[in-house]
Amino acid sequence: MTASDSPPGPRKLPLLGNTHQWTRGPCDFREQCAEQYGPVVNYELMGVDAYMLTDPDEVERVLTERNQFPKHQATNDLVLGMLGNGLITNSGKEWKQDREAIQPAFYMSAIKRYADIMVDRTEERMESWDTTTPLAMKEEMMVLTLDILTEAMFGPIDLEARGLYRIVEELLKPTKTRNQVIAMVAPDWVPLPFLQRGQNALEEINGQIYEIIDSRRNSQNDADRKELLSMLLATGMSDERIRDQMLTFIFAGHRTTALTLTYVWDLLSRNPEAEARLHAELETVLGGDLPTAEDLSDLEYTEQVVREVLRLYPPVHEVRREPVSDVVINGYTIPEGALVVLPTWVMHRDERFWDDPTLFRPKRWSNEEPNGRDRPASAYFPFGMGPRHCIGKQFALVEAQLVVATIAQEYTFERRYDDLAISPGLALQPKHTVELMPQATN
Ligand code: HEM
Numbered sequence: 001m002t003a004s005d006s007p008p009g010p011r012k013l014p015l016l017g018n019t020h021q022w023t024r025g026p027c028d029f030r031e032q033c034a035e036q037y038g039p040v041v042n043y044e045l046m047g048v049d050a051y052m053l054t055d056p057d058e059v060e061r062v063l064t065e066r067n068q069f070p071k072h073q074a075t076n077d078l079v080l081g082m083l084g085n086g087l088i089t090n091s092g093k094e095w096k097q098d099r100e101a102i103q104p105a106f107y108m109s110a111i112k113r114y115a116d117i118m119v120d121r122t123e124e125r126m127e128s129w130d131t132t133t134p135l136a137m138k139e140e141m142m143v144l145t146l147d148i149l150t151e152a153m154f155g156p157i158d159l160e161a162r163g164l165y166r167i168v169e170e171l172l173k174p175t176k177t178r179n180q181v182i183a184m185v186a187p188d189w190v191p192l193p194f195l196q197r198g199q200n201a202l203e204e205i206n207g208q209i210y211e212i213i214d215s216r217r218n219s220q221n222d223a224d225r226k227e228l229l230s231m232l233l234a235t236g237m238s239d240e241r242i243r244d245q246m247l248t249f250i251f252a253g254h255r256t257t258a259l260t261l262t263y264v265w266d267l268l269s270r271n272p273e274a275e276a277r278l279h280a281e282l283e284t285v286l287g288g289d290l291p292t293a294e295d296l297s298d299l300e301y302t303e304q305v306v307r308e309v310l311r312l313y314p315p316v317h318e319v320r321r322e323p324v325s326d327v328v329i330n331g332y333t334i335p336e337g338a339l340v341v342l343p344t345w346v347m348h349r350d351e352r353f354w355d356d357p358t359l360f361r362p363k364r365w366s367n368e369e370p371n372g373r374d375r376p377a378s379a380y381f382p383f384g385m386g387p388r389h390c391i392g393k394q395f396a397l398v399e400a401q402l403v404v405a406t407i408a409q410e411y412t413f414e415r416r417y418d419d420l421a422i423s424p425g426l427a428l429q430p431k432h433t434v435e436l437m438p439q440a441t442n
Contacts, residue, residue, distance in 0.1 A: 005331070005332055005333075006042055006332065006333070007037070007040040007041060007042040007051060007330075007332040007334075008037040008038065008040075008041065008042070009033065009037055009041045009042035009043045010033060010036075010037075010043055012043070012044045015047075016046075017043065017044025017045060017046065017047065017048075018043040018044050018045065019044070019045050019046050021043075022043070022045055026317070026424045027317065027345050027346075027422060027424060027428075029043075030052060030318070030341075030343045030345065030346050031345070031346050031349065033052060034052065034054045034343070034346050034350075038054075038330075039053060039054050039055035039058065039330050040052070040053055040055070040058075040329055040330045040332045040334075041054075045339075048074070048339055049335075049338055049339065050338075050339045050340075050341050051329075051332075051334045051338055051339065051340050051341065052340075052341040052342075052343055052346075053329060053330075053340065053341070053342060053343075054343065054346055054347060054350070055329075055330055056347070056353075056376035056377075056378045056379060057376070057378075058329050058330060059342050059347065059378040059381075060376065060377055060378040060385065060386075062321050062340055062342060063319065063321070063342060063378070063381070063384065063385045063386040063388075063389075064385070064386040064387070065386075066386065066387045066388060067324070068323060068324060068325075068327065069321040069322065069323055069324075069340065070091055070321065070322060070324065071089075071091065071320065071321060071322065071388070072320035072321055072322045072339050072340070073322055073337075074339070075320050075339075075426075076089050078426075079426075082171065082202065082247075082251075083244065083247045083248045083251055084240075084243065084244030084247060084248070085241070085244050086098075086244040086245045086246075086247065086248025086249070087099060087102060087245060087248055087249075087252075087391065088248050088252055089248075098245070099391065101231065101232075101235050102228065102231065102232075102245070102391065103391065104231065105153070105227065105228040105231055106391050106392065106394060106395060108394060110226070111394050111395050111398050112293035112398075113226070114148075114152040114395070114398075114399075115291075115292060115293035115296075115398065115402060116292075117148055117151050117152050118148050118152075118398070118399050118402045118403060119290050119291060119292070119402055119406050121144060121147045121148045121151065122144060122148075122402070122403050122406040122407060123290070123406065124147075125140065125143065125144045125147070126406075126407065126410060126411075129411070129438050130438070131437070131438050131439055131440055133437075134416055134435045134436060134437045135413075135435070135436050135437070135438060136433050136434065136435060137262050137265055137266075137413070137434040137435070137436045138258065138259070138262045138429075138430055138433070138434050141257075141258035141259075141261040141262050142165075142168075142169075142254065142255065142258040143165055144258070144261075144403070145253075145254040145255070145257045145258040145261070145399070146159060146164070146165065146168060146250070146254045146258075147159060148254075148399060149249065149250065149253040149254045149257075150164075150250065152227065152395075153227055153228040153229060153246075153249050153253065154212065154227060154228065154229040154246065155216075155227055155229060155230075157212060162208050163204070164205070164208065167201045167204050167205045167208075168201075168205070168250065168251075170200075170201035171201045171202060171205065171251075205247065206243060209243045209246050209247065210239060210243065212229075212246075213229075213233075213239050213242055213243065213246075214239075216229060216230070216233060217233060228245075228249065229242075229246065232245055232246075249392075252390075252392065253392050253395070253396075255315070255427055256315040256316065256396065256427060257396045257399055257400060259313070259315040259427060259428065259429065259430075260306065260309055260310060260313070260315055260396070260400055261400060261403055261404070262430065262434050263309045263312070263313040263420075264305060264306065264309050264400070264404055265413050265434070265436055266415070266420050266430075266434060266436075267305075267308075267309055267312070267360045268305070268408075268412070268413070269412070269413050269414065269415045269436065270360070270415075271360050274305065274360065274361075274362055275408075275412060277301055277362075278301055278302060278305060278404075278408055279408065279441065281299065281300070281301040281302060282299075282302070282405055282408060282409050285298045285299055286405065286409065288409065290406060291401075291402050291405040291406060293398075295405070296398060296401060296402075299401055299405055300366070301362060301366075302401050302404055302405050302408075303365075303397070303401050304362035304363065304364075304365040304366055305362045305404065306397060306400040306401055306404065307362070307365045308360060308361065308362040308364065308365060309360075310382035311348045311354075311380060311382070312348065312349070312358075312360060313422075313428055314344045314345060314348055314382040314428065315382070315427045315428050316344060316382065316383075316384070316427065316428075317343070317344050317345040317424050317427075317428040318341050318342060318343045318344055318345065319341075319342040319344060319381070319384050320339060320340065320341060320342070321340045321342065322337055322338065322339065322340060323335075323336055323337070323338065323340060324336060342378075342381075344381060344382065345424075345428070347378060347379055347380070347381070348379070348380060348382075350379065352379075353375050353376070353379035353380075354379070383396075408441070409441065410440065410441060411438040411439060411440060411441060412438075412439050412441055413436035413437065413438055413439065414436065414437040414439055415435075415436060416435035416436065416437060417432065417433075417434070417435060420434070
């Protein structure tokens, strides 16, 4: 084999390439590809050549070398059209400056300040629940995490009155699997209905955000405030750039955590042993009180549950990059500008790194199980890795831990469906309503 050989992969159909297999089930498709063709696989999505890597050293290298492997441009453009030039989409010097300016909002000391908001908003959400009405859990968790995120980052904003729940829902539509493929390949002049609706919603949300920025610029006591928005205002950024960052955080910071929490409730309802252990921990550590930031380090099993959920159902199920010049990986040449796929889902379920990978076993994260010691870092990267890793990682972990501890003290949930079908768009989503019936604990 010479370095110019192209990597193996599934047979491609004329025009479609492998799009039909990918849209039918991106997760199964990528797992089968890795199993059948090895550490570098080539497949084609609507004319775009993709190179999927599963060699742990190469996955780590691609995610670490920011200059050789920047973000995938076409995917970025899709996000950029919606969110503008915020921390997710920008690059180079501007990205570095912004990341440094924003980082203090995510120091552990700052996150601990948000703990009360996380618990209070959860309590408030539960007020509308009773044991006779099933919940659409994903939607419940979306509203909750949006409430938490916006208050922690921007101060109290009346989301309900501003109609922001509906607008956000509308804006998320273009990222469903099929829509995502269509939006990536359709020429700009094609009036796609979901994009048009998204465009209208975008204008609405822009108006709202500019209003919030305006009122905060004119507020007397803004200097005392410590949230992200105050930090952004203090940098002297233009309103337009602040809008881009706010929109970026609204989208990056709530859906992923909501999906994680949705999968928590689904998996606990299927695993009574894990659920019982969780309740035992909550009883010992909290004894019926609400959790606080001080309890986090004692809520060990709760944290293990969250980590294990993120292994089995990583909301960001693949990370994409694009090499700036031709590179040789495992003996194959990957051309400049290609789509390089780092398949989180596949690595998280790979038998090379995980015993019984499909089993939900939170205990695998405890010191009781030594199995994880030799695992490469890239066997688990729900928050990405390297310089562009998720800035909200600690925020999300603390939030999930506190929300789980607050809700699980009051409720367990009974499933109103059997299997959990998955539909991965840009994020890993449940295909159908996750309908759960709350049952009071005690
Ligand atoms: C369970 C919840 C979350 C998951 C699974 C998640 C996952 C990720 C991943 C995989 C990346 C890296 C993408 C890449 O390298 O291309 C990322 C980046 C990012 N995330 Fe998160 N995230 C979560 C929660 C949050 C939260 C709560 C926030 C904000 C409050 C946030 C804000 C961001 C931002 C701004 C970036 C871009 C960082 C940069 O490029 O410098 N995320 N996230």
